Amino acid sequence: MSANLHPIYLVEEAVKLVAPFLADAQGHLLIPNNVLYAWAIMAGLFIVGWFASKKISMVPSGAQNFFEFLIGSLEDFVVTNMGENGRKVFPVLCTLFIFILCCNLCGMLPGGDSPTANVNTNAAMAVFVFLYYNFWGFKLHGIKYIKHFMGPFWWLAPLMFPIEVISHFARPLSLTLRLFGNIMGEDIVLALLFILAPVVSTLPMCFLFLLADCIQAFVFFMLTLVYLQGAFSEAH
């Protein structure tokens, strides 16, 4: 490739200016980019949330209105699909959705990098989801949660158990790879199109990828909801 593309990440440059002791000999930060951007997005969400909840009024306006709309519609969706049990797990689900949405969109901003373009961020979230729904399964059903893995008949259990365990372990793997492949693929396609035809081809693709970001965040949220629903349900 004749083009020499070196992306400039604004948060990374800012941290290098403010805290030069964090950079090693070649000038690269010791904190990886995805961790840095995840922390920056978390700080941003804390600040926005704090501003939105400072003055709560009966007739909402501005940031409070936007967040009421978002969280209200998500809660309706969760309760419609999961029943009243959904209210117990709704904060985790909503946090996952908003965090992943902001992570994905951060990659679209100039000078920004999406932490979800790195496999490690996604793997961390997927492992958390796996542990979380199994935690709820054991908490609600006790040791009888194992019956979820046994299949419909008791004599099928030795056959069904390995299959069910493998399929349950495939869930965090697929969550990770789906999110990683989508966001990394967007970055690569944008970089390649930029080499071919700088602005004309990348701008329309940006709109498609904005839509794909939102859909991927929603799919992660939806799959976590489905797994929690499976953990909440009664085994046969």
Next chain:
Amino acid sequence: MRKGIMVVLSTIAMVAVSGVAFAADADPSVISMTSLATALGMALAAAGCGIGQGLGLKAACEGTARNPEASGKITVTMLVGLAMIESLAIYALVINLILLFANPFLG
């Protein structure tokens, strides 16, 4: 049509097997086979994904045409289904990215 597919696939198989006649596991052979594998694999994944998503989209359009009031729920279900089918093609893409940029057989 089936005969055409058989002809194409057997040509590819013969070309692939003939690669072994060259120097054993030299770098050029690995690079060429990897390029062929990634391109072909991604094309097959995209074809299957296209067919699957097309069928899903067809059912969603028919459902909305029969019952325009339910179009919101149908659209949400369709989008989730499309994302799930797309993830299968994404798995192929991830394997290809690994083969192209972090090939374990090339140094």
